[in-house]
Amino acid sequence: MIQGVEFYDSEDILEVYSEDASRWYKVKPKGVFFPRSTEEVLKIVQFCCSRGVSLTPRGGGSGLTGGAVPEKDGFVISLEKMDKFSFQDGIVVSEAGAISGSIERKINSLGFTLPAQPSSLNFSTIGGNVAANSAGLRSIKYGSMSDYILAVEVVLPTGKIIEFHGEDARIFAGSEGILGIIASVRFKVVKKKNRVVYTIFLSSPDQILEIFNVFRPFNPSAFEVLDDISSYIAFGVNRFSLILEFEEDYNGIFAEVKSLMNILSESFRFDFAIIPDTWERRKRLGPALSKFKPFKINEDVVIPISLFSSYLRFIESLRKKIDCISFGHLGVGILHTNIMFGGGEEETAFDVKRELFDFIVSIGGSITGEHGVGIDKLQFVKNELGDDSVYFVSTIKSFFDPQNILNPGKVPRVSFGCVDTLDPRFQKV
Ligand SMILES: Cc1cc2nc3c(=O)[nH]c(=O)nc-3n(C[C@H](O)[C@H](O)[C@H](O)COP(=O)(O)OP(=O)(O)OC[C@H]3O[C@@H](n4cnc5c(N)ncnc54)[C@H](O)[C@@H]3O)c2cc1C
Numbered sequence: 001m002i003q004g005v006e007f008y009d010s011e012d013i014l015e016v017y018s019e020d021a022s023r024w025y026k027v028k029p030k031g032v033f034f035p036r037s038t039e040e041v042l043k044i045v046q047f048c049c050s051r052g053v054s055l056t057p058r059g060g061g062s063g064l065t066g067g068a069v070p071e072k073d074g075f076v077i078s079l080e081k082m083d084k085f086s087f088q089d090g091i092v093v094s095e096a097g098a099i100s101g102s103i104e105r106k107i108n109s110l111g112f113t114l115p116a117q118p119s120s121l122n123f124s125t126i127g128g129n130v131a132a133n134s135a136g137l138r139s140i141k142y143g144s145m146s147d148y149i150l151a152v153e154v155v156l157p158t159g160k161i162i163e164f165h166g167e168d169a170r171i172f173a174g175s176e177g178i179l180g181i182i183a184s185v186r187f188k189v190v191k192k193k194n195r196v197v198y199t200i201f202l203s204s205p206d207q208i209l210e211i212f213n214v215f216r217p218f219n220p221s222a223f224e225v226l227d228d229i230s231s232y233i234a235f236g237v238n239r240f241s242l243i244l245e246f247e248e249d250y251n252g253i254f255a256e257v258k259s260l261m262n263i264l265s266e267s268f269r270f271d272f273a274i275i276p277d278t279w280e281r282r283k284r285l286g287p288a289l290s291k292f293k294p295f296k297i298n299e300d301v302v303i304p305i306s307l308f309s310s311y312l313r314f315i316e317s318l319r320k321k322i323d324c325i326s327f328g329h330l331g332v333g334i335l336h337t338n339i340m341f342g343g344g345e346e347e348t349a350f351d352v353k354r355e356l357f358d359f360i361v362s363i364g365g366s367i368t369g370e371h372g373v374g375i376d377k378l379q380f381v382k383n384e385l386g387d388d389s390v391y392f393v394s395t396i397k398s399f400f401d402p403q404n405i406l407n408p409g410k411v412p413r414v415s416f417g418c419v420d421t422l423d424p425r426f427q428k429v
Contacts, residue, residue, distance in 0.1 A: 025066035059128025065374025096127025115142035133174035140331030146173030223331030334369035
């Protein structure tokens with residue numbers, strides 16, 4: 001289709017690139033491009049712009065909001081073959097399609113680690129992590145991807161290759177493929193420290209905030225919460241649990257934490273253990289839920305941590321209508337509440353999702369902490385952000401992409417001065 005650029009339009013390829021890991025949305029593209037260099041990305045962008053056809057960037061396709069699902073009759077550009085990276089002096093320079101887990105393994109062997117790594121590390125790309133501004137298990141200490149970006153090389157829909165630096169580069173963190181195609185990224189990583197991971201099995205979830213406040217001064221690198229069901233799936237214990245990780249920031253910290261853990265276990269009457277494969281169990285949790293019910297809606301809502309008890313009470317009220325399983329990065333307020341359902345429960349499930357989002361907005365939280373908006377949350381963002389912010393986002397989009405070529409249908413639309421956030425091209429399959 002374009003001289004020298006790999007391209008496929010066979011049915012099996014179109015099928016694979018028609019959906020992401022959410023599996024809620026499915027649109028077959030017209031074809032899929034696999035560039036091997038920034039110059040090839042530019043050729044593809046120019047090709048689409050000159051014909052006025054849409055182009056959806058894709059990394060590992062591990063997104064959970066339909067963000068990499070193309071528009072009907074549009075093309076997909078998969079960055080997966082641009083996967084070269086190098087590492088020097090604590091800085092990684094990587095093409096967008098490198099699998100983040102490959103980078104992690106390489107830098108681990110040199111004593112470094114990716115600070116803001118998602119649980120999908122082994123099947124997501126660094127370009128996707130930037131585009132989604134991924135966060136993860138260690139965000140309580142290390143923040144999100146945007147905190148580490150030094151520069152990005154971007155192919156803009158106006159047909160230019162530009163390298164953005166510092167603050168300018170960070171505008172592409174969380175841009176979800178609507179502003180430009182990230183071709184390569186330069187970012188900082190951190191020294192890997194010794195770690196200790198405790199799993200606490202609580203006698204009551206009411207203790208969580210107090211425990212959080214006691215351990216907060218030790219700068220935990222993870223503070224995860226699992227509700228009774230997820231705790232049962234991960235550890236075989238039907239009680240709320242916490243996973244706390246600490247790094248050896250100074251000599252003696254592990255002994256201090258251990259002695260505090262012993263004291264608190266007496267006063268709060270909890271059990272605790274060091275379980276060697278805790279993180280593997282935690283990372284398997286999301287995929288393992290499919291054994292519980294055939295379908296799930298996996299949310300990533302953000303709550304003010306101080307309102308965790310109210311959140312639990314609210315989830316209890318939802319559980320009377322449908323099964324809900326929650327776990328997540330409580331240290332930064334991000335909770336994955338999974339609405340689980342089987343045949344005949346779909347309508348209730350989507351009503352519950354709406355109810356959940358209304359509640360989240362009412363307590364000053366956010367409907368997405370790390371998965372992004374994609375198609376999935378488009379119709380809900382206005383409720384959280386308000387008309388002015390939505391208008392601002394769509395204005396930025398028009399500035400970067402006046403022809404609306406890149407990943408269309410993922411931005412709230414503005415027409416005749418009104419904001420319309422529901423794009424009819426992407427109804428749920
Ligand atoms: C089991 C599981 C666990 C997960 N855990 C986490 C977690 O802990 N934290 C977290 O934040 N997320 C998590 N996710 C969600 C997802 O993995 C992340 O959002 C990830 O960063 C997406 O990367 P990707 O390469 O797969 O991107 P894709 O899914 O391919 O794309 C995601 C978005 O980025 C855009 N995009 C991709 N590449 C580019 C590029 N080069 N230029 C411009 N735009 C681009 C796409 O158009 C799309 O809008 C999880 C998903 C799964 C399935």
